[in-house]
Amino acid sequence: MRFTMKRHPALSLTIALVIVSGLISALFVRSESFAQAPAKNPNAIATSSAQLRLTLPLKEGSVRFAIIGDTGTGGNEQYQVGAMMEKYHSLFPFQFVVMLGDNMYGSEKPKDFENKFERAYQKLLDNKVKFYASLGNHDQTTQVNYEPFNMNGKEFYRFTKGNVAFYALNSTYMDRRQIEWLESELAKDSSEWKVCFFHHPPYSSGGKHGSEKQLREIVEPIFVKHGVNVVLTGHDHFYERVKPQKGIYYFVSGGGGKLRKGDVRSNSPLTAKAFDTDLHFMIAEIVDDSLFFQAISRTGETIDSGVLARQPKK
C-alpha cells in the first residue's frame, strides 16, 4: 500500500514561514551573541548541565581548545573554574588548553604543582587533555621542564593543530633571541591560522596594568607583517575582547584563578566586550575561515561569544 500526502497550499506557506523565521532568529542569535549580559549570580555554582549553554558549532574536523590565564593560586575559585571546564568538556570535548601565564603564584615546591595545577584540572588531565603553558611574571623559568606543561624545555615554542599554528611566548623577557626566533618562524609559517599566546597584553583596558605599550611597540609590527590572526593574553584579572587592532583580534583572559573586580576602565575605546565581576575561562573552535569563541564565567554562564572571520592572508 502506498501513502501519498498532498501538501495543502496553506501548509506550504506555514513551512516556508517557519524556515524564514528560523533563519532570521539564527541571524539575531549570532549578532546578539556579542552583547551577552554578564553572569547574574556570581556566588552560585551551576550544578547541572541544563544550565550550561554551548554556542560553538562542534564541526567535524575542527580544532577545539580552551584558554585559561592567571590560574595558579591553588584557591577554591581556581578549582571552581576547573570544575566548570570539566563540565564544558563533556559538551565540547576540547583537545587541549593554552595557559596564558602565572601558572603558579608563590612557591613552586612539588606540592604546589599538585595544588596549583594538577588537582585543579585532574579530570581533564585524566581525559588526556594536553596543556600548553606560557610563562608569566610569577612563574619560575624551571616550569619549562615540567612535563604536563608541554613546553619541551623552551620558554618560547610553536606547535600546530590542524591548520592552526600556536606560538607560546615569554613576554616577561622579550629579548632579541626570542624576537628573532618569532620573526623567522612566522616568516616560514604557511598555516591558515596563526595564534600567539603570552602573558602581558599589548592591548588592555585594565586600570591596574592596562596595555603594555613597550611590548606592543616591538611585537605588533611583527604580528602585522606576518599575518598573526589572534593574540591571547592574561595578566589583567578579567575578561576583555578588544576591538580588532590593525586587523588583529586580541583577547585578555586573566581570570582563571584571580579576579580584579571592577578593574576594566569604563568607556575604554578598546573594549568590544568585558567582564570583571567573576572568574572565567574561554573555549574556542577553529574551522576553515572561522574562529568561534565562548567566554564562560566560574558559574557556567556565557559572558561573551561569537565568531571571527579569518583575515585575508598576507
Next chain:
Amino acid sequence: MELRNRVESKLPKLSKDSTPEQITTHKKAFEDAVRSARMNAKPGDIFTTGTGEYLRRMIRTEFKGPDRGEVKEAILDAETAGVPLKVNYPYPETKEVSAIPPTMLLKLPELPEELNYRFVGRHMLLIDKENGLILDYMLNALP
C-alpha cells in the same frame, strides 16, 4: 660562564619531561654547586665599573620621550620588596619578576641564554635563570 657550565656538566641532566621533584632537586643541587664554586664572588665582579657605566647609559636612553613615566612605572610596579641584594643568594621564588620593557632589553648587551637581567626596584640584577642565583647586582641602575 665557563665555570657555571663546568658545574652544570657535573650534575645529572634535567629532562624536559621532568617531575616537580626532579625540577626542585636539580635546581637546589645546581644552586649549591654554583654557590660553592663562586664562594668568593662579590658585587661588581661582573657588573664592573665600566660595564655598569655602559649599562646605565643604555638604560637612560630608554627614559627619553613621553612614555618614560610608564616605563619606570612598569618596572617598579612589580612586588619585589624583600628580594635580597646579595650575590650568590637565590631570587626568592615567591617574588614577582618585573618584566623588562623589550624596548629597553633590546638596547642592552645580549646575555648568554642561561642568564637574565632583572630589576628589583631601581636596582639591576644578573640572574642565572636555571638555578635562580643572583650572580651580581648594580645599585640604582634606573635613573
